[in-house]
Amino acid sequence: xxxxxxxxxxxSCDETSVAVIENGEKILSNIVATQxxxxxxxxxxxxxxxxxxxxxxxxxxxxxxxxxxxxxYADLSAVAVTYGPGLVGALLIGVTAAKTVAYxxxxxxxxxxxxxxxxxxxxxxxxxxxxxxxxxxxGGHTELxxxxxxxxxxxIGETRDxxxxxxxxxxxxxxxxxxxxxxxxxxxxxxxxxxxNFPRAMDDSDSFDFSFSGLKSAxxxxxxxADQIGETLSREDLAASFQQAVxxxxxxxxxxxxxxxxxxxxxxxxGVAANQGLRERLDSELKAxxxxxxxxxxxxLCGDNAAMIGAAGYVGYQLKQFGDMSLxxxxxxxxxxxxx
Amino acid sequence: xxxxALDTSNQTLTVAVMSDDQVxxxxxxxxxxxxxxxxxxxxxxxxxxxxLKPADLDRxxxxxxxxxxxxxxxxxxxxxTLADTLNIELVGVSSLATIAANIISExxxxxxxxxxxxxxxxxGVYRIKNGxxxxxxxxxxxxxxxxxxxxxALNEPVVVLGDLxxxxxxxxxxxxxxxxxxxxxxxxxxxxxxxxxxxxxxxVSDVKDFVPRYLRLTKAEADWxxxxxxxxxxxxVEKV
Numbered sequence: 001x002x003x004x005x006x007x008x009x010x011x012s013c014d015e016t017s018v019a020v021i022e023n024g025e026k027i028l029s030n031i032v033a034t035q036x037x038x039x040x041x042x043x044x045x046x047x048x049x050x051x052x053x054x055x056x057x058x059x060x061x062x063x064x065x066x067x068x069x070x071x072x073y074a075d076l077s078a079v080a081v082t083y084g085p086g087l088v089g090a091l092l093i094g095v096t097a098a099k100t101v102a103y104x105x106x107x108x109x110x111x112x113x114x115x116x117x118x119x120x121x122x123x124x125x126x127x128x129x130x131x132x133x134x135x136x137x138x139g140g141h142t143e144l145x146x147x148x149x150x151x152x153x154x155x156i157g158e159t160r161d162x163x164x165x166x167x168x169x170x171x172x173x174x175x176x177x178x179x180x181x182x183x184x185x186x187x188x189x190x191x192x193x194x195x196x197n198f199p200r201a202m203d204d205s206d207s208f209d210f211s212f213s214g215l216k217s218a219x220x221x222x223x224x225x226a227d228q229i230g231e232t233l234s235r236e237d238l239a240a241s242f243q244q245a246v247x248x249x250x251x252x253x254x255x256x257x258x259x260x261x262x263x264x265x266x267x268x269x270x271g272v273a274a275n276q277g278l279r280e281r282l283d284s285e286l287k288a289x290x291x292x293x294x295x296x297x298x299x300x301l302c303g304d305n306a307a308m309i310g311a312a313g314y315v316g317y318q319l320k321q322f323g324d325m326s327l328x329x330x331x332x333x334x335x336x337x338x339x340x
Numbered sequence: 341x342x343x344x345a346l347d348t349s350n351q352t353l354t355v356a357v358m359s360d361d362q363v364x365x366x367x368x369x370x371x372x373x374x375x376x377x378x379x380x381x382x383x384x385x386x387x388x389x390x391x392l393k394p395a396d397l398d399r400x401x402x403x404x405x406x407x408x409x410x411x412x413x414x415x416x417x418x419x420x421t422l423a424d425t426l427n428i429e430l431v432g433v434s435s436l437a438t439i440a441a442n443i444i445s446e447x448x449x450x451x452x453x454x455x456x457x458x459x460x461x462x463x464g465v466y467r468i469k470n471g472x473x474x475x476x477x478x479x480x481x482x483x484x485x486x487x488x489x490x491x492x493a494l495n496e497p498v499v500v501l502g503d504l505x506x507x508x509x510x511x512x513x514x515x516x517x518x519x520x521x522x523x524x525x526x527x528x529x530x531x532x533x534x535x536x537x538x539x540x541x542x543x544v545s546d547v548k549d550f551v552p553r554y555l556r557l558t559k560a561e562a563d564w565x566x567x568x569x570x571x572x573x574x575x576x577v578e579k580v
Contacts, residue, residue, distance in 0.1 A: 016577075031579060032579065032580050033577050033578070033579050033580075034577065034578060034579075034580050035576065035577050037576045037577070037578065038576030038577060041560075041564050041576075042560045042564065046558065046560040048409060048558045048560070049558050049560055049561060051409070051410070051413060052551070052554075052558070053576070053577050055413050055416060055417055055420075055551055055552070056549070056551055056577065057577060058417060058420075058421065059420055059421055059424040059425075059547060059548045060548040062421070062424065062425070063424065063548065064579070073425065088410075089409070089410055089413070092376050092410065092413060092414060092417075093413060093417050095376065096376060096379075096380075096413075096414055096417040096418055096421070097417055097421040099380045099418075100380065100417070100418050100421040100422050100425065101421060101425050103380055103383070103384060103394060104394040104395075104421075104422055104425045104426050105394075105425065106394075324381075325380035325381045325384050326377045326378070326380070326381050327377070328374060328376050328377040329376060
């Protein structure tokens, strides 16, 4: 078999990343330039600052990705790029650079949905078998996706308000934790106990949709109320109670989806997929589904990176889903909803 | 020398493919708001018409600011990626100087203004020497009312180009007979002029560090620097 090499780009938020992927399954290089330290100064991602960092980094990342992989442009089979969803100004840097490389070296261009990329981070654990179900949880998205076959992604449920990761960052701020707060809240939660019994939103509804804004408000109100009466609450217990509510809702909906859709694999992916509480809970829930193989995206590929875009791009390559030079960033790109 | 010149720093998108000073093909579009979608197809078409392959290029010239932040990044990302990936030369030229280059009268003063909102402008003043604009008042982001006395102090006739809608009346009043107003076409950037300027400049030494000249910090960054005057604001991105 001829060696397929994809040069993949990702710049949808606050990481500039370029990777070289062999046959959609082997990471030859995966350069990630993260801007977290910059945005921590502002307590969250500032879009214009993000765009400025991306353009500072982009060609350096390309050069490093090629040299680390020890390949040249002549070896490449295609260029893949995240074209949405994400911050429009940030996406534009990756899309523009990817198109330019594709044009300069006459390579096919593969547009990749960022969320498909997150799912395909799991490809580095083992091949995806269809049909599969993916629980995608990140700072911008929380959704359950049904994969009938390669390149087919259909939403069966998504958040109606805040994404889970967004809720983590917002309650983290109340606890005095700098963005991104997920890791520290996760750590505190493992020390504390669920004593506050925050609401589990949408948990009784028949849909597979999520909602986290009610939980976030309940959390903030609890803390503010305690502040007003001069009471100090346990940060560990607050974190544990919040995380338990999030995990309950995510796990409950996922289990219900597994009951409704017969699948071979459950894939956990997205930035919040690194959360230990969530990973442990789903491990235990999945014991009831002996026929479902549970694949967790590797921890180091849960955050944004181009390796996952290369894996998803390889599927696009096989399906000949090529873009042309007019490809533009699509900040609100979404999978279609499943036909009901 | 085969040159690709491009300017996407404002509403106008202009691209030229040149062989030394000869324009092989050029396109200027003033109606698109999707520079990101249109730039590469236009480059592709012009290169094809000029019968050149990307590998035939020797140099990329880009208008590197000031201008619309997003517009600048589309042009500069295309230019720096092309230079990096083809291992060819890269030159950045002021977007204001590019427009000043439309004027060819020797020794003429030319002021170019872009509207920077809230009565601020991005502006530069040039003198035409040997057919090239040479900076007299450096490109800057400045309240219009502060720029005006600087231009008036030059005390000679000045051609004023750029986005003048909000400023024409005040320019007339302040500069009186020294204010020279030309038809609007002369305020459009021309990639052919940009390419002509860019062929006479020294290429940048480090393509990877090339960024737009925004001439203005983001608000978040400016506020932060004000609150942390002692901190070095350079090293905030790390490869992990």
